[in-house]
Amino acid sequence: MKNEVVWRCPSNIALVKYWGKKENQIPCNASLSMTLQHAFTQVSLQLHEKKEKGVALEYFFENQKNEAFGQRVQKYLETNAKFFPVLNEHAIIIHSTNSFPHSTGIASSASSFGAISLALLSASDYPEEDLRHQASFLARLGSGSACRSMFGGYALWGELPGVDHSSDMFAIPVNEIHDHFSDMCDAILIIDDEPKKVSSSSGHALMEGHPYAAVRFQQANAHCATMLQVLQEGDFNGLIQIIENEALALHAMMMTSEASYLLMKPGTLLAIDKIRNFRLETGIPVCFTLDAGPNVHVLYPAKHEEAVHSFLKSELAGSMKGIIYDRIGTGPEKMSR
Numbered sequence: 416m417k418n419e420v421v422w423r424c425p426s427n428i429a430l431v432k433y434w435g436k437k438e439n440q441i442p443c444n445a446s447l448s449m450t451l452q453h454a455f456t457q458v459s460l461q462l463h464e465k466k467e468k469g470v471a472l473e474y475f476f477e478n479q480k481n482e483a484f485g486q487r488v489q490k491y492l493e494t495n496a497k498f499f500p501v502l503n504e505h506a507i508i509i510h511s512t513n514s515f516p517h518s519t520g521i522a523s524s525a526s527s528f529g530a531i532s533l534a535l536l537s538a539s540d541y542p543e544e545d546l547r548h549q550a551s552f553l554a555r556l557g558s559g560s561a562c563r564s565m566f567g568g569y570a571l572w573g574e575l576p577g578v579d580h581s582s583d584m585f586a587i588p589v590n591e592i593h594d595h596f597s598d599m600c601d602a603i604l605i606i607d608d609e610p611k612k613v614s615s616s617s618g619h620a621l622m623e624g625h626p627y628a629a630v631r632f633q634q635a636n637a638h639c640a641t642m643l644q645v646l647q648e649g650d651f652n653g654l655i656q657i658i659e660n661e662a663l664a665l666h667a668m669m670m671t672s673e674a675s676y677l678l679m680k681p682g683t684l685l686a687i688d689k690i691r692n693f694r695l696e697t698g699i700p701v702c703f704t705l706d707a708g709p710n711v712h713v714l715y716p717a718k719h720e721e722a723v724h725s726f727l728k729s730e731l732a733g734s735m736k737g738i739i740y741d742r743i744g745t746g747p748e749k750m751s752r
């Protein structure tokens with residue numbers, strides 16, 4: 416065994432949203448996402464001689480010791496040590512870097528826990544053929560949506576009647592994809608880059624006892640089932656309808672929870688309005704989705720890249736702080752060994 420393992424794991428953008436969970440990171444509904452290409456976390460895991468008992472971790476983010484996230488990782492490793500035999504024999508140092516800036520609405524916990532799980536399994540000599548599946552199971556325990564980052568293209572997480580191998584414990588790749596959707600782009604409009612006022616974990620918790628919870632969970636499962644069909648058939652209108660409905664349903668849950676809150680900003684609404692108008696005027700199949708934040712993900716096929724980019728620059732440049740251009744990705748990559 417070499418004493419350094421390096422993995423890159425991308426982030427993902429949910430098209431059908433996971434919002435609400437049970438104990439042990441079990442989702443209340445199925446969700447479906449697109450894996451990104453350029454937004455990734457790279458983790459370098461170094462193995463050292465171990466002197467003490469228990470998990471010995473030093474965690475660096477962008478070359479600085481990061482106590483807050485380091486403690487979250489430490490707790491995660493202590494809880495799940497039995498899955499990572501390498502922790503018994505070695506002290507570990509993790510150096511983590513992101514390819515994208517902070518507070519941009521790109522899920523960094525998803526790519527971080529994805530990369531950490533992959534690196535630890537690799538260092539534990541876990542069999543290659545089952546590595547992504549096991550990493551999906553383990554990444555989920557660190558950050559739910561991380562389990563969907565293990566596969567390129569599209570991934571489904573959550574048990575769905577009639578879908579073989581679908582599970583609440585891990586994600587599976589969605590392989591039957593029409594050509595129309597094999598080359599999708601995601602332009603992330605940074606409307607606001609302030610840290611979120613309400614964390615995702617508080618948001619998930621507010622779904623407990625939410626007056627609309629049961630209907631929402633049913634809706635998301637139905638959306639997943641329809642989306643699987645739409646992705647197979649290449650139906651753009653069907654896809655757009657679900658994606659935009661999902662984004663607004665997610666935010667509707669926040670606005671109607673017991674402690675209600677609002678993460679969209681005026682710039683978010685302006686972007687949504689302009690994107691819908693642009694679609695109507697040009698017939699270009701472009702749509703928006705939102706994460707748990709004010710930033711807008713604009714989704715469109717690569718062949719319309721030029722038209723969409725010039726629309727975004729001319730119509731929306733004044734109401735945002737920047738754009739990150741990303742696209743559908745091929746999944747995690749091992750950079751060493």
Ligand code: PMV
Nearest residue numbers: 429432433558559560615707
């Ligand atoms: O994985 P978490 O706990 O950060 O939750 C993710 C929640 C959303 O990003 C809003 C939706 C999703 O499915 O990714």
